[in-house]
Every structure is written in C-alpha cells, then in structure tokens.
Amino acid sequence: MTENELKEIIFRELKKIAPECDPDEVDLNENIREELDIDSYSFLQLLIELSEKTGVDIVEADYEKVYTLDGMIRYLGAHLL
Amino acid sequence: MAEFRMPSLGADMETGKLVNWLTKPGDRVKRGDVIATVETQKGLFEAETFEEGILGEPLVQAGQKVQVGTVLAMINPEGAGGTVEKVSDVSPAKPAVSAERVACSPSARRLAAELGVNLAAVRGTGPHGAIQRCDVDKTAQTRKMVEKPAPIAAPSAPVHAETAATDTLQEGMRQAIAAAMSRSNREIPHYYLEMEIDMSRPLRWLEVENLKRPIRERILPTVLLLKAMAKALRNVPELNGYWLDDRLQIKPELHIGFAVALRGGGLITPAIHNVDKLNLNELMKAMGDLIERTRAGRLRSSEMSDTTITMTNLGDLGVRTVYGVIYPPQVALVAFGRITERPWAEGGMLGVRRTVTATLAADHRATDGHRGSQFLEALNRHLQLPEEL
Numbered sequence: 001m002t003e004n005e006l007k008e009i010i011f012r013e014l015k016k017i018a019p020e021c022d023p024d025e026v027d028l029n030e031n032i033r034e035e036l037d038i039d040s041y042s043f044l045q046l047l048i049e050l051s052e053k054t055g056v057d058i059v060e061a062d063y064e065k066v067y068t069l070d071g072m073i074r075y076l077g078a079h080l081l
Numbered sequence: 082m083a084e085f086r087m088p089s090l091g092a093d094m095e096t097g098k099l100v101n102w103l104t105k106p107g108d109r110v111k112r113g114d115v116i117a118t119v120e121t122q123k124g125l126f127e128a129e130t131f132e133e134g135i136l137g138e139p140l141v142q143a144g145q146k147v148q149v150g151t152v153l154a155m156i157n158p159e160g161a162g163g164t165v166e167k168v169s170d171v172s173p174a175k176p177a178v179s180a181e182r183v184a185c186s187p188s189a190r191r192l193a194a195e196l197g198v199n200l201a202a203v204r205g206t207g208p209h210g211a212i213q214r215c216d217v218d219k220t221a222q223t224r225k226m227v228e229k230p231a232p233i234a235a236p237s238a239p240v241h242a243e244t245a246a247t248d249t250l251q252e253g254m255r256q257a258i259a260a261a262m263s264r265s266n267r268e269i270p271h272y273y274l275e276m277e278i279d280m281s282r283p284l285r286w287l288e289v290e291n292l293k294r295p296i297r298e299r300i301l302p303t304v305l306l307l308k309a310m311a312k313a314l315r316n317v318p319e320l321n322g323y324w325l326d327d328r329l330q331i332k333p334e335l336h337i338g339f340a341v342a343l344r345g346g347g348l349i350t351p352a353i354h355n356v357d358k359l360n361l362n363e364l365m366k367a368m369g370d371l372i373e374r375t376r377a378g379r380l381r382s383s384e385m386s387d388t389t390i391t392m393t394n395l396g397d398l399g400v401r402t403v404y405g406v407i408y409p410p411q412v413a414l415v416a417f418g419r420i421t422e423r424p425w426a427e428g429g430m431l432g433v434r435r436t437v438t439a440t441l442a443a444d445h446r447a448t449d450g451h452r453g454s455q456f457l458e459a460l461n462r463h464l465q466l467p468e469e470l
Contacts, residue, residue, distance in 0.1 A: 044299070
C-alpha cells in the first residue's frame with residue numbers, strides 16, 4: 001500500500017465521522033480530535049475502520065501517536081511493512 | 082382495544098407525517114416495538130407502541146400528514162376475532178381525537194387545559210392507563226425539551242440544499258434548549274458539589290482489559306463512569322427521579338440521559354435505558370448505538386421522554402470542571418471533565434495521578450448537600466473497584 005493509498009483511506013474514513021470537513025484542508029500536524037471536534041467515541045470508530053481496512057492493530061497505548069494525520073500515516077505505514 | 086397514535090415530539094409539533102409503516106397489519110406487536118417512521122419539522126423519529134396485540138389496518142397511509150394524537154391504526158387484543166375489524170368512529174386522518182374519550186382525572190384535565198396539552202398525546206400511568214396530573218405535566222415539559230437532530234446528509238447530497246432546512250432545525254433546537262434551561266434556572270434551586278477522583282486504578286484495569294480485546298470490542302472510560310454512576314444512584318436513589326406536584330418522585334428505573342453534542346451545533350440527551358442492568362460490554366454497545374442513532378436522526382420517542390437523570394461528559398475538550406444545569410423535571414445532573422494527570426498527595430507523598438473532576442448539580446428541593454456528598458463518595462468507591470462494575 002502506497003502512502004497515497006493510505007491517505008485516501010484515512011480521508012475517506014475521516015469524512016464519514018466529520019462529513020463537513022475537507023481533509024485536504026486539515027493541517028497534517030494538528031491534533032484532529034481538537035481541530036475537527038471529534039469526540040472519543042467517534043475517534044474510536046475511526047480507528048476501528050482504519051484498523052480493519054489496513055489490517056494494522058492499533059493498540060490502545062498507541063492512540064496518542066495517531067492524533068494527527070501525519071502520525072496516522074506514519075503509524076499505519078510503519079506497521080504495514 | 083388500543084390505539085396507535087401520532088406521537089407528540091415537541092411543544093411546537095402540531096402535525097406529523099407518517100413516512101412509512103414498519104409493521105404490517107396482522108403482525109403481533111408488543112410494548113416498545115417500532116411501528117412506523119414519522120417526520121416532524123425536526124427530522125425523522127421512530128414511533129413505538131406502548132400496547133400489545135395485533136396491528137390493525139392502517140387508518141393513515143404512508144405520506145399523509147396528520148395532527149398529533151390522530152389514530153394511525155388500532156391494536157387489537159390477541160384472539161379477538163381473527164382479522165382486523167374496521168373501526169367506524171375513527172376515520173383516517175381525522176384531527177386529534179377529542180379529550181372526552183380519554184380516561185383522565187378532573188384535575189389532570191384542568192391542568193392540561195391550562196398548559197395547552199392535548200390529552201390524546203398524553204400517556205397515562207394511572208389505573209387502567211388513566212391520565213394523572215403528573216402525566217400531563219411530564220408531557221408538557223417533555224414537549225418543550227424533546228428535540229431532534231437533522232438527519233445527516235448523505236455524502237453525495239448537495240450541501241446548499243441542506244442549508245435552509247438545517248438553519249430551521251438549528252433554530253428550533255436552540256429555542257427548545259433555551260426554554261428548558263430558562264425554566265431550570267428560574268425554578269430549580271441548584272446546589273453544586275465537586276470531587277476529584279483518582280482514576281489510576283480504574284484506567285489501569287481498563288487498559289489491561291482492552292489489551293485482551295480486538296479494537297472493535299474495546300471499552301471507553303466513559304462507560305466506567307456511567308456504570309459507576311448507576312451503582313452510586315442505587316446507594317442514593319433520591320437523585321434519580323422527578324420533582325413534580327411539589328414533591329420528589331423517586332424512579333425505580335435508571336434511565337440515564339447521555340448528552341450527545343451534534344456536529345452542526347446543539348445538544349440532545351437521549352436516555353440509555355436500565356444502565357444498572359447492563360454489563361460494561363452491553364453498556365458500551367448501548368452507548369455507541371445511541372450516539373449513532375442520535376446523529377443519524379433515528380431516535381425512538383421513548384428515549385426522549387423517560388430520562389431519570391442526566392450525565393454529561395465534556396472530557397473530550399480541555400474542560401476540567403462542569404457545572405451542569407438540570408433538565409426539569411429531573412432533580413440532578415452529573416458532569417465529568419477531562420481525565421488528566423495532576424499532582425496528588427496521599428500518605429504524605431506527592432505523586433502524579435490521572436484524575437477526573439466529578440460534579441453533581443442537584444435540586445435542593447429534592448435533596449440536601451449531605452446526601453449529594455454521599456452520592457459522590459459512592460461514585461468514587463465504585464470507580465475504585467472497576468472489576469465489580
């Protein structure tokens with residue numbers, strides 16, 4: 001899976017929980033939970049979808065590593081290898 | 082023979098559209114079954130029945146708009162002569178059934194007239210379903226507060242077409258919140274108590290528990306708070322109920338209203354039913370289901386009208402302490418801020434612990450601070466024993 005494909009999956013899933021956002025406009029280094037006002041339940045739903053779509057298990061202790069889009073891409077990318 | 086009527090889902094709701102029937106004539110229905118989808122100015126609702134029996138022929142067809150209280154279909158007792166008989170005195174789409182046909186105490190009837198409540202829309206809890214004063218009052222209050230989210234637009238829907246409708250929805254919701262909160266501040270003498278709770282133990286326990294689970298089955302800390310709150314309410318039941326007819330009416334059921342913020346703005350607090358009877362897995366599921374349906378506009382009428390106490394958790398934002406405003410006629414609201422690391426002194430030592438501030442807003446007519454503190458103490462005690470939640 002390329003970085004672009006990964007990004008596409010993340011953006012598509014993000015759109016589902018925050019339909020009004022434009023993922024292209026979101027700063028890659030911002031905490032998306034704060035930036036897009038995503039509560040803990042919706043954030044967990046996002047991680048569930050990402051985990052199931054990519055096959056990467058995101059352990060709970062690592063949640064804070066995926067608070068930014070950049071963090072998500074790097075985390076999933078690293079674990080896909 | 083019972084009637085299934087167009088429910089009242091808001092003070093300003095006079096008519097509702099029957100969108101579709103979800104149950105066929107001749108089907109057996111029981112209390113709590115969703116019979117039809119109805120649409121109000123505020124979105125879609127799932128209308129439930131409170132009766133048991135065999136659903137009769139529809140008296141109102143899908144797509145028809147009728148007044149609140151209009152009989153949509155009859156519900157016949159089982160074994161009452163096979164197929165459904167046509168009811169002669171109820172014609173389709175007839176305006177709201179007259180109040181005279183409803184079993185009702187004279188004082189409740191007077192109150193209904195005063196408050197402008199349509200008796201046909203009130204669910205009676207007296208003998209044989211007779212309507213009492215408290216039922217009328219509750220309906221009047223619920224109608225002020227019951228609000229609906231905008232149905233979430235399909236991703237492909239053009240955004241502009243939504244804007245006008247969303248504005249009206251937003252406005253309606255703001256009005257309802259304004260009315261309920263003004264009444265609360267005017268009538269309820271609030272008192273507030275807060276307690277900082279050490280969350281290290283429950284969170285460690287949860288982390289170990291979640292480590293064993295696939296991501297889809299993991300439990301959020303909010304679920305521990307909800308369950309501990311339910312258990313503490315069993316210790317201090319006076320906080321769970323209504324202030325009606327100048328007295329506290331403690332409710333045996335624990336239907337905790339769970340504040341859900343809507344993405345477009347506004348707030349809905351539908352109830353999670355019987356929280357005390359659910360284990361943590363079931364509670365996580367129930368909470369997720371409720372959040373999803375709140376945001377998708379698929380709440381049931383009962384979830385908006387039988388909340389016995391409310392919980393709000395603003396912990397997703399940076400807020401540390403929340404002083405809640407009670408939803409009348411409820412008598413308490415429990416609020417949690419963010420779980421953060423804070424300095425914690427214990428046994429002569431200073432350390433760093435993850436803590437949360439729990440705040441109780443309670444109605445001083447119903448309880449005193451002493452009882453309130455016993456509740457917070459109990460909440461803390463239950464949280465420190467997460468394996469028993």
